[in-house]
Amino acid sequence: MxxxxxxxxxxxxxxxYTSLIPQIEALLSGEDDVxxxxxxxxxxxxxxxxxxxxxxxxxxxxxxxxxxxxxPVACTRIKKGKGVCGTAWHEQQTIIVPDVExxxxxxxxxxxxxxxxxxxxxxxxxxxxxxxxxxEYHAHFDEVDAKYLAEIINLVKL
Numbered sequence: 001m002x003x004x005x006x007x008x009x010x011x012x013x014x015x016x017y018t019s020l021i022p023q024i025e026a027l028l029s030g031e032d033d034v035x036x037x038x039x040x041x042x043x044x045x046x047x048x049x050x051x052x053x054x055x056x057x058x059x060x061x062x063x064x065x066x067x068x069x070x071x072p073v074a075c076t077r078i079k080k081g082k083g084v085c086g087t088a089w090h091e092q093q094t095i096i097v098p099d100v101e102x103x104x105x106x107x108x109x110x111x112x113x114x115x116x117x118x119x120x121x122x123x124x125x126x127x128x129x130x131x132x133x134x135x136e137y138h139a140h141f142d143e144v145d146a147k148y149l150a151e152i153i154n155l156v157k158l
Contacts, residue, residue, distance in 0.1 A: 005047055017148035020048050021155075028155055037156050038129075039068035045133070045152070046070035052112055053134040057085055059127060064089060067129065075109040083107035088118035089127050094146050098139035109134075117141035119149050123158045 005027075008019035024044050028037045038056045045054045055069020057078060064078040064085055075083075081090040083106055088095045097116045100106045113134040121129040131153050135141065 005044055007048055013144045016048055021151060024152055025155055034158050035068060041152060041156060042068050042070045051133050052136045056129050056131055058129045064130060075107055084116050084118045085130050085132050088120050088130050092120050092127055094119045096141050096146060112136050114138050115140040117145055119153055121153050128158050
C-alpha cells in the first residue's frame with residue numbers, strides 16, 4: 001500500500017487526475033475496508049486539488065448520512081431528492097452546479113461553498129453513496145472532473 005502522495009503540479013486537470021489515479025489504486029490495493037478507502041480517497045483528492053470540501057454520503061434508508069470527508073464540518077443527513085446530493089441520488093446521475101445559489105433547494109452546509117459536483121456511487125445498479133465536492137470558486141467543475149471522479153469512485157469497492 002502506498003503511504004505517500006506525489007502531488008502533481010501539472011497545468012491541466014486531466015494531467016493531475018492521470019497522475020493521481022494510479023496512486024489512489026495503489027493506496028486502495030489490498031485494503032477491503034470501504035470506510036478506510038473512502039477516507040483515503042477524500043484525503044488524496046483534497047491534497048491534490050485543495051478543494052473546499054470532498055466527501056462521501058452513504059445511503060441509509062431514505063437519507064444520505066455523512067461518511068468520510070475532508071474539509072469543514074458538514075450536514076449530517078440529507079433527504080432523498082433534497083439539495084444537490086439528494087438530487088444526484090434521486091436522479092441517479094452526476095450533477096455539476098456552477099453556482100450553488102442558482103440551484104433550487106441547495107442545502108448550504110458551508111457558506112463558503114460556491115460551486116459543486118456530486119456523483120452517485122453504484123453497487124449492483126443501485127445508488128449506495130454519493131461523492132460530493134465543493135469549491136469556493138464559481139464554475140470550478142466540468143466534464144473533465146466528472147469523467148475522472150467517476151473513474152476514482154469506481155476504484156472504491158463497496
